[in-house]
Amino acid sequence: MNAAFGVDLGIYIFGSQIYRGREGPIHVPRNLVQVVEGIFGFDTRSLVDTASSPPATSPVAPERLPGAILSPDQVAALYKFPKAEAGMGGQCIALLSFADPDETKVGTGGFLPTDIEAYFNTYQGIGPGFPTPTVSPVVVKGLGNRPNRAAGIDDLEITGDIQLAGTAAPGVGIGVYFTTWDEDGWIRAIKRIIYPDPGDPEPSIISISIGAPEFALDTKITWSRAAVELISGAFREAAQAGITVLAASGDGGSNCGVAAIGSDPPRAHVLYPASDPWVTACGGTIIRNLAGSVFAEATWPHTGGGVSDIFPLPTWQVGANIPLSANSFPRKGRGVPDIAGYANGYCIVVDGTRLGPFAGTSGVVPLYAGLIARINATLGHNVGYLNPTLYYLGVTSAGMFSNICDGASNASGGAPGYTSIPGWNACTGWGSINGIELMRFL
Numbered sequence: 001m002n003a004a005f006g007v008d009l010g011i012y013i014f015g016s017q018i019y020r021g022r023e024g025p026i027h028v029p030r031n032l033v034q035v036v037e038g039i040f041g042f043d044t045r046s047l048v049d050t051a052s053s054p055p056a057t058s059p060v061a062p063e064r065l066p067g068a069i070l071s072p073d074q075v076a077a078l079y080k081f082p083k084a085e086a087g088m089g090g091q092c093i094a095l096l097s098f099a100d101p102d103e104t105k106v107g108t109g110g111f112l113p114t115d116i117e118a119y120f121n122t123y124q125g126i127g128p129g130f131p132t133p134t135v136s137p138v139v140v141k142g143l144g145n146r147p148n149r150a151a152g153i154d155d156l157e158i159t160g161d162i163q164l165a166g167t168a169a170p171g172v173g174i175g176v177y178f179t180t181w182d183e184d185g186w187i188r189a190i191k192r193i194i195y196p197d198p199g200d201p202e203p204s205i206i207s208i209s210i211g212a213p214e215f216a217l218d219t220k221i222t223w224s225r226a227a228v229e230l231i232s233g234a235f236r237e238a239a240q241a242g243i244t245v246l247a248a249s250g251d252g253g254s255n256c257g258v259a260a261i262g263s264d265p266p267r268a269h270v271l272y273p274a275s276d277p278w279v280t281a282c283g284g285t286i287i288r289n290l291a292g293s294v295f296a297e298a299t300w301p302h303t304g305g306g307v308s309d310i311f312p313l314p315t316w317q318v319g320a321n322i323p324l325s326a327n328s329f330p331r332k333g334r335g336v337p338d339i340a341g342y343a344n345g346y347c348i349v350v351d352g353t354r355l356g357p358f359a360g361t362s363g364v365v366p367l368y369a370g371l372i373a374r375i376n377a378t379l380g381h382n383v384g385y386l387n388p389t390l391y392y393l394g395v396t397s398a399g400m401f402s403n404i405c406d407g408a409s410n411a412s413g414g415a416p417g418y419t420s421i422p423g424w425n426a427c428t429g430w431g432s433i434n435g436i437e438l439m440r441f442l
Contacts, residue, residue: 005026005039006024006027007022007023007025007026007042009022009042019045020044021042022042026039037229038227038229038230039226040187040226043183044180069345069346069356072164075342075367076367076435078290079341079432079433079435080434081436082375082436082439083374084170085374086171088169088173088377089380091169091172091376092203092205093165093169093172093173093203093206093207093366093370094175094177094193094203094205095158095161095162095177095207096179096208097109097176097178098180098185099143099181100142100181109146110155111135111159112159112352113135115163115351115352116135120163130170131171133165133166133171133174134173135162135174136173136174137176137178138176140177140192141180141184141185141188141189142180143178147159155350155351156348157362159348159350160358161209161366164366165367168366168369168370169374172370175201186227186231187227187230190206190231190234190235191234193238193243194241194243205244205246205373206244206245206246207246208248208274208279209247209248210248210362211248211250211271211272213256213269213271214269228272231276232276235276235278242381242385243382243384244384244386245276245278245279246279246280246282246368247274247279247280247281247282247365248271248361248365249270249271249274249282249303249304249337250304251302251304251359252413253410254268254269254306254411254415254417254418255267255412255415259413265328265415266415267327268306268416268417269309269415270304270305270308271336274304274336275310275336277314278387280339280386280387281305281337281429282341282368283303283341283343283428284299284302284340284342284343285297285298285303285341285342285344285432286342286343286344287342297404297432298404299428300361301408301409302360303343303428304361305425305426305427306426307323307332308333310334311333313332316387319391321423322335322424326415335424335426335429336429337428338430339401339432340364340429340431340432341364341367342363343359343360343364344359345358346358346363375435375439375442383442390430391424394423399437400430400434400437401430401431401434403423403430404420405421406420
């Protein structure tokens with residue numbers, strides 16, 4: 001491999017990670033330069049940072065603020081989701097589950113079917129009534145479904161995503177795509193969802209609860225430009241195929257949990273793929289003062305959000321008053337998030353035990369994936385790529401969103417932050433969605 005591609009491969013140790021890596025650029029024959037888009041697999045560093053509580057990179061869970069413990073169906077009712085159609089019209093939500101790139105390891109994360117059945121049969125102790133979804137595992141790369149409670153966050157994340165998505169859209173199909181947490185694993189998984197193999201599910205929505213900071217050279221988790229370009233191109237293909245892609249904006253506030261280097265001041269970051277313009281990014285809110293169907297909504301203080309260092313300002317964000325980057329070198333770029341929803345914690349069943357509530361923006365993504373599945377099933381067609389529509393409605397329709405403008409900040413880790421102001425803001429986007437109104441417009 002060294003001779004074929006002109007690289008210097010080696011085994012590296014960084015913290016607790018042991019991975020294969022390389023020195024220098026990768027070379028290809030001159031006559032293939034215009035053909036090859038990227039070469040992946042030489043570098044097996046971990047990319048995954050779970051946008052959930054507790055995050056994979058921190059031993060401390062994001063704070064769950066005081067308040068009532070809500071279930072996904074309760075939040076769906078508060079957000080006026082349209083009625084769930086029987087059978088959900090064959091709708092399917094794709095979820096991603098990542099494992100260690102070292103394929104010799106076992107028990108690196110997954111879900112127990114008995115946990116899914118237990119959750120829906122008892123539904124958090126309030127009685128039956130929610131159909132257990134059909135979950136279709138798809139092994140893209142690695143060993144597939146290897147649940148292991150000792151793996152911690154990996155089991156919690158995918159188990160929670162299945163349970164929340166299945167409650168937000170009763171009767172929806174769920175495809176779980178097992179892959180590895182390096183760039184090659186990401187690319188293969190996204191491509192497999194868009195271009196399914198025979199026998200695979202055919203999702204209309206991709207729900208992504210994980211991400212890593214954009215080009216954050218001050219962290220062990222980073223992206224290469226080639227990977228971002230290839231993945232972003234795949235998300236564009238998803239849009240062309242009528243697939244809606246949603247991603248969590250993260251739980252590390254404005255700095256995404258990235259520590260400063262030496263004497264350099266802490267910087268603001270956003271997560272990728274939430275920052276991708278072909279993805280709808282989901283931030284976090286808190287629901288307070290609940291009385292029947294009346295409630296107040298505030299900014300969840302750990303919500304990720306800000307301005308992209310990679311992507312320029314999309315045309316559909318012009319007119320939304322996207323601020324310049326809060327960093328000392330202000331930049332105009334793609335603003336994150338686009339929308340927001342309840343992130344103050346859901347309970348799930350893992351290893352037969354009711355756990356939680358777990359706070360995090362990863363709970364927002366399967367919730368809104370359920371909304372899109374309900375809308376698709378009711379309309380009889382997939383609504384697909386939503387961002388231009390959401391920004392048109394944010395400017396023109398006062399009743400479409402619950403604007404969160406409480407003056408709260410998502411500043412964290414000493415990095416500059418952003419404030420929840422009227423209109424779009426870099427903490428909660430346009431705010432939470434009125435599901436019925438969005439469906440009527442679509």
